[in-house]
Amino acid sequence: xxxxxxxxxPLIHRVLGANYLELALQHLAIEETPSDGTNVxxxxxxxxxxVPVEGKGVGVVDAIYAALLGRYAAEYQSLTSIKLVGFSIAxxxxxxxxxxxxxxxxxxxxxxxxxxGKLFIFAxxxxxxxxxxxxxxxxxxxxxxxxxxxxxxxxxxxxxGREDLVARYTAEMAEVVxxxxxxxxxxxxxxxxx
Numbered sequence: 468x469x470x471x472x473x474x475x476x477p478l479i480h481r482v483l484g485a486n487y488l489e490l491a492l493q494h495l496a497i498e499e500t501p502s503d504g505t506n507v508x509x510x511x512x513x514x515x516x517x518v519p520v521e522g523k524g525v526g527v528v529d530a531i532y533a534a535l536l537g538r539y540a541a542e543y544q545s546l547t548s549i550k551l552v553g554f555s556i557a558x559x560x561x562x563x564x565x566x567x568x569x570x571x572x573x574x575x576x577x578x579x580x581x582x583x584g585k586l587f588i589f590a591x592x593x594x595x596x597x598x599x600x601x602x603x604x605x606x607x608x609x610x611x612x613x614x615x616x617x618x619x620x621x622x623x624x625x626x627x628g629r630e631d632l633v634a635r636y637t638a639e640m641a642e643v644v645x646x647x648x649x650x651x652x653x654x655x656x657x658x659x660x661x
Contacts, residue, residue, distance in 0.1 A: 548582040
């Protein structure tokens, strides 16, 4: 089964509001050797803080993906259940400003698979492959944050006897859960209930 996560983006933005986490790449250093792979050092602006992260991979996208997952997977458990399985770039050459076209806007498509084998296709359009890769990870982080926010809101609505809100939050959780695998997150919630 294939899902396009961006369809849930408006809901995630609405649920998180000012708490939506924007990951902005501030600096990227790449060291690549054919025999050893690619090492990256990335500085990410995270809520006004400069956060350095490092990663290693087979190429730049794989290394950036590994760096960001290394930084955020401990806090956002759903990231541990996804893996990069495909990557492509489709340039829009009519957007080039020079003769060569290498500065053209492109749509970066990243295929991610969760632990249940569900495929998610994330597409982002920008002039930077690295920025688009960061946005894919940012999406999955915010999807989990929205899921947890809705879980807490649903619990509060249950405690207050607000069945109308319980139904709304349950439906919204069902929509957000389509974005990735929350098996680990749900297990963590269950452990917290015991």
